[in-house]
Amino acid sequence: MKRLATIFWLGTKELRSLRHDVVLVVFVIYSFTLAIYSQATGTSSEVHNASIAFVDEDDSALSRQLFNAFYPPRFLRPVKIVPQDVEHAMDQGKYIFVVEIPPRFEADARAGRHPELLLNVDATAMLQAGVGSSYISNIILSETTTFLQRSDERAGPAVSVVTRREFNPNGTTSWFTGVVAIINQVSLLTMVLTGAALLREREQGTIEHLLVMPLTAFDIAMAKVWANGLVILVAVAVSLFVVVRTVLAVPIAGSPMLFLAGVVLYLFFATALGIFMGTVARTMAQFALLVIVTVIVLQLLSGGNTPVESQPMWLQRITFFLPSRSFVSFSQAIIYRGAGLRIVWPDFVLVTLMGLAFFVYSLRRFRLAIAASK
Numbered sequence: 275m276k277r278l279a280t281i282f283w284l285g286t287k288e289l290r291s292l293r294h295d296v297v298l299v300v301f302v303i304y305s306f307t308l309a310i311y312s313q314a315t316g317t318s319s320e321v322h323n324a325s326i327a328f329v330d331e332d333d334s335a336l337s338r339q340l341f342n343a344f345y346p347p348r349f350l351r352p353v354k355i356v357p358q359d360v361e362h363a364m365d366q367g368k369y370i371f372v373v374e375i376p377p378r379f380e381a382d383a384r385a386g387r388h389p390e391l392l393l394n395v396d397a398t399a400m401l402q403a404g405v406g407s408s409y410i411s412n413i414i415l416s417e418t419t420t421f422l423q424r425s426d427e428r429a430g431p432a433v434s435v436v437t438r439r440e441f442n443p444n445g446t447t448s449w450f451t452g453v454v455a456i457i458n459q460v461s462l463l464t465m466v467l468t469g470a471a472l473l474r475e476r477e478q479g480t481i482e483h484l485l486v487m488p489l490t491a492f493d494i495a496m497a498k499v500w501a502n503g504l505v506i507l508v509a510v511a512v513s514l515f516v517v518v519r520t521v522l523a524v525p526i527a528g529s530p531m532l533f534l535a536g537v538v539l540y541l542f543f544a545t546a547l548g549i550f551m552g553t554v555a556r557t558m559a560q561f562a563l564l565v566i567v568t569v570i571v572l573q574l575l576s577g578g579n580t581p582v583e584s585q586p587m588w589l590q591r592i593t594f595f596l597p598s599r600s601f602v603s604f605s606q607a608i609i610y611r612g613a614g615l616r617i618v619w620p621d622f623v624l625v626t627l628m629g630l631a632f633f634v635y636s637l638r639r640f641r642l643a644i645a646a647s648k
Contacts, residue, residue, distance in 0.1 A: 277493065284489070284497030285504075288471055292505065298470065302505065305459045306513040314452035314522050320348075320445065321406045326371040327353045329360060334380035336421050340373070343417045348409060360394060370396045370403060371410060383422060441527065441610045449525075452518045453609050454578045457602055459513075460506060460537060461544055462569050467502040468548025469561050491641040495549055499633075502548070503541040510537050527612035533605060539622060540601040543629030550636040553643040572598040597632075600624045 292298060326349050330337045344352050355363060360372050374392040382389035393410060397403045442449050511534060518524045526533075551568065555561035573579060575589070576598035582590055593599045604621040607613035615622075 280489065281493050281496045281500070284493060285501035288498055288501035289505070291471065291474065292467070292501075295474075298467070302463055302467070302509055305463055306456070306509040307517055309459065310452060310455045310513055310517045311521060313455040314448040314518075320447060321402055321409055322347055324349050324371065324402050324406050325369045326350065326373065326410075327355045327360075327363065327369045329355060329357050329372065329374040331357070331377045332375050332379040336380040336383065336418065337375045339421055340375065340414055340417055343413050344410075349406075364394060364396055367396065367398075370399050371406060373410065373414075383418060448522050449610075452522045452524050453605065454602075456510060456513055456518065457576075457578050457605055458569075458573050460510060460540065460601075461572050461598060462565070463509070464502065464506050464541055464544035465548040465551060465565055465568065467505060468498055468545045469552035469555070469565070470558070471498055471502060472549060472552030473555065473558055473561055491637060495633075495637050495640050498549065499542065499545040503538070503545050506541055506544075507534065507537060510534065526609050528608035528610075528614070532615060532618070533608045536601065536604050536608070536618070536622060536625070539625045539629060540597060543597040543625060543632055546629060546633035546636040549640055550632070553636070553639045572596065575599065576602045578602045595628065597625045597628045600628075 323346065326344055328337075328341050330341065341352055341354070353369070355372070357374070360374070363369055364372060372394040374394070376389060376391070379389050379391070391414060393407065395403045395407055439445060511530075514526070514530060514533070519526055547568070551561060551564045555564055575582075575585070575593045575596055577593075578598075582593060582599060585593065600621040604613070604618040604625075607618050607621075
C-alpha cells in the first residue's frame, strides 16, 4: 500500500511538471482538437465542387437533361462552351471535366445505335479526376436510361445489382479519418509525453534528486506511465465525444467505454515505448528523431492509413507483433461495427501481452540507465 502511495505522489509530480510546460500542454490540446478536425475535413475521397463544362452539339431534350443533372455539392453548376474553347479552357485549368455531346445524340439513342459521349478529364487533379469520372459515367448512364424508358418502353436488364454500404452508407471520409487521426495521435503523444518527461528530468537535474530517495526504477517508471497515460486518456475521451461525435457528427456504433478500455491497454505499451526511447536518446533532438521514425513505422504498418491486406505477406506476419495493428483493429471494430468484448478480446489480450513484455524490457533498460547515472 505504501508503494502504491509513493507511485501516486510521484505521478502527481509528473502532472505538475507537465502543467508548467506550456508548449507541451498546448501541443496536446491542439493534437486532440484542431488537428483531429483538420485531418478529418481537410482531405476527402469524395468529389466536392468539381468544375464541369458541356459542349452541347445536339441541343436536344436529352442533352439538356444531362446538363441539368449536375449540381452542388458534388459539382459546380455546369457551363456551356463551344468546341473551339475546350483545349484552351483545360490548358488553363478552368474545368476538371468537359463533356462533349455529339450531334443527333438523342435520335441515335432512341434508335438504339449506342452513341458515344466524349469525357475530357484533367488528370492533374488526380483524386477528383478518378472518382469524378466514375460519378459522371453513372449519372449520364442513369439519366439516359431514365429518359429512354420514359419515351420508349424497353425490357429491363436480366440482373439488377444493388449496392448497399454497411457502417458508412454515404462513404463519408471524415467518419473514417477522424477516428484514425485519434488512433495516430495516441501513439505519437504518449511517446512524446513519456520520453520528454524522462529527458526533462535528466536535463534539469531532477533525476539526481529521485536517486537519493528510497525509490526503485519501477516506482519512477510506473509514475510516468500512469500520469502521462491519464493525460492521453482524458484527451482521447474529450476528442472522441466532443470533436468526433459532436463536431464531426460521426456515429459511434459500439461502446465508447469499451474503446477507452482498449486505449488504456495500448497506453501501457506506448508509455513503455516512450520510456525506452527516453533511455536511448541523450538529448531532446535525438528523441525527436527517434519519435519521427517510430511513429511513421507504427502508422504505416498498423492498418489505419492503408489496409494490412495490401501489404506483402511477409510484412503482414511481422506486423502481427505490432500492438498498433491490434489497436487499430479493435478500435475500428468497436467504433464502426459495434463489436463487443466477445469479438475484440483476442486483440485486447495481444496488446496486453506485448505491452507487458515491452514494459519489462524498457524497465530493465531504465534500471541500467539509472545505475549508470549514480
